[in-house]
């Protein structure tokens with residue numbers, strides 16, 4: 677840790693959350709309904725939502741590719757940061773999750789800006805053309821993370837945004853013997869090492885939520 681860095685304690689994370697993001701009633705209701713429907717409570721944190729919106733708006737992104745829809749929380753959040761004619765493509769392999777997300781997206785204020793693609797993302801990303809999208813958000817199953825990253829690097833325009841959730845591996849990143857989701861944790865550990873060594877990206881992990889990689893699809897200067 678550099679001398680300038682402050683350790684990110686639980687108290688500081690709570691403070692950060694309390695002093696930044698606010699969810700609206702719609703997103704709060706979506707999360708409650710998702711929990712009742714048995715969807716895992718692993719949507720992005722509200723402060724991550726705000727961070728994504730700031731990044732997309734400052735980048736003037738018009739098109740987003742999301743891998744991993746889950747309940748639709750992040751899709752709706754990100755679509756709100758796009759212009760009226762912008763569009764977000766989100767991929768979901770689990771039909772129950774896609775059904776739930778579709779019903780909430782339909783009722784949201786950004787229904788016309790979101791398309792859910794129901795398929796295996798590893799296959800579906802192949803149908804997107806090179807340099808065609810402004811930003812990608814990867815938040816899906818962890819074992820194919822490197823395949824998703826390579827697809828994002830091809831599909832996202834040079835200098836575009838590539839954002840990847842769960843850099844802290846559900847809080848178990850530094851555990852040598854993780855107690856939960858071992859395979860996911862190990863996949864994330866390998867993925868993080870890969871990201872850190874990837875000179876074709878300019879990237880940083882930000883400690884919001886479960887940690888998020890923020891990368892530009894361009895080498896560091």
Ligand code: MG
Nearest residue numbers: 718815841842
């Ligand atoms: Mg996640």
